[in-house]
Amino acid sequence: MSQFTARSVDRRLLMDRSVAGRRAMRLPQPDVPVAPLPGASMLRKELELPELSELELVRYFSLLSQLNFSIDTNFYPLGSCTMKYNPKLNDEMASLPGLSDIHPLQDGATVQGALRIMFELQEALGEITGLPGVCLSPLAGAQGEYAGLLVARAYHRSRNDLKRTVALIPDSAHGTNPASAAMAGLEVVTVPSDKNGNIDVQALRQHVDERTAVFMLTLPSTVGLFDPSILEITKTIHDAGGLVYADGANLNALLGLTRLGDLGFDIAHSNLHKTFSTPHGGGGPGAGPVLVSEALRRFLPTPVVQRADNQYRLAAPADSVGRLNGFHGSFGILVRAYTYIRTMGLEGMRQISENAIINANYIQVRLKSDYDLAFAGRYSMHEVVFSARKQKAKGASALDVAKRLIDYGVHPPTMYFPLIVPEALMVEPTETESKETLDQFIAIMQKIAREAEDTPEVLKSAPHDTPNSRLNEAAAARTPYLRWRRDGVAPAQSSAPAGVDAGDRR
């Protein structure tokens, strides 16, 4: 998949390359008064630093960057993560000096343009989702969830409705949902899915009562399906006095087609790094704005951007749940998302989702005889979930299929999620891929399906053509080997990749 093989990669860490006395740069003359160093007790003598020339340093980091697997180099159908292409224009805008050289503590009067961008992004997200109250400050999707749940709690408290301490969450949910609910002090109760992958509405009714604070739902669901009972679900919760939360991870399927607010959701978060094309997966940071209905706006976190008399200012909502972090969010990421929305236009939003849905269903139709569908007989939304149970019966699991894809230059899809699907492979191509790329992926998946029949051992030992072959994930989790050690000795149970001996590694 790349020009690198196990043999050609120079695995020496920075410290291994160090030669005493080498320098990559000269420190500039100090432009502040010279002050004495703190006492010897505060200085560590044993702290070793690598000494390299600039060229050696550049080679080291350039190599690492080339070992990266990214959307800029390869197809990356990682389900639920929406690994769409990130247009370079986004970065160009975020790099403008007027946006990158400002400070969060600067007087608002001197950064009106930046505040206007934030205000207009709030407005756009509110319009797209039908949830007009927006706070941009959450730094990731999970923090957006946490913020949204704090808003839900604040709402119930404001009504002196103190019994509502239960968060209902489907068994197909992202793991962050129960985690955020627990962090927000709510008790988590799991709601089962039915055999078609929808919420079991009968079971939901049995769980809903005067203790229900919030129902958290991903739409489309984590199995990539639009729940046809959604209006009945939101009504059921509202009738019982609860609120409905939308995990916006799958928002890429809904843009311009329907709005969460119109479906009865009260609160949502949007992962800008998924739907709105900002960097993702090590390229972060993320951003997970929290969005609420008009009635909940006064509980939003601080700050939000308001406009009055054509002036923009940071403000605290009347009954705010407070600050989530030091300033007002990942500003550079907000600029990128704003650029994307302005580039596409609100009218272009619908095209994004339509193409994402068409691409996923094209893959579904072309591959459904090679791999079982998790839920047959239904069209998918923006992602399609297969089950490799047919392959598993022949001896090659979903994991083996995923690892084999790496040999063909494709990033593995999400595996073993959602948990309700055995041997799950969740494929999300996104709208940015061409038909040619999809055809290529389909051909590779068909080839792997044949290999699973004929030569499952090839899958079981994949990947073969990468700098590291199959990793020992259990050992890596149990005894991670994360840093350079002076004695060059790895911990007893080394996480050395299978097939790479110790001499090769250090």
Added chain:
Amino acid sequence: MAAENPKDLKYSKEHEWARVSGGSAVIGITHFAQDSLGDIVYVSIPGVGSNVRQFQKMGEVESVKAVSDLFSPLSGKVVERNEELLKNPETLNKAPFGGGWLIKVHLSDPAEIDNLMDAEAYDRHTADGH
């Protein structure tokens, strides 16, 4: 690849097994369970002297895929636990019906055994991938 489910064991829907003898039972997870979990990296089981209840959570097992709850197939007091397993959790993958046993329980209500499946019923239970 499907290992036989031993005939002398009783099984729960949640894929635990119990080997009952006299007033006590040795408890573990099935081959099907370990195979679905994937490589197991961590096991948490109750200590000697604690009480477990039938079909209630008694511990956790963490694999490279996910953290899953362990449920006790029977009620009683823990009289022994597999200390070796805590040091070598991979034994659960290698020998789920043998060296990978979890705990030994002194049963408080032997009649509960009737709530469990025999090997044949458990074979049917797992046939459709659940």
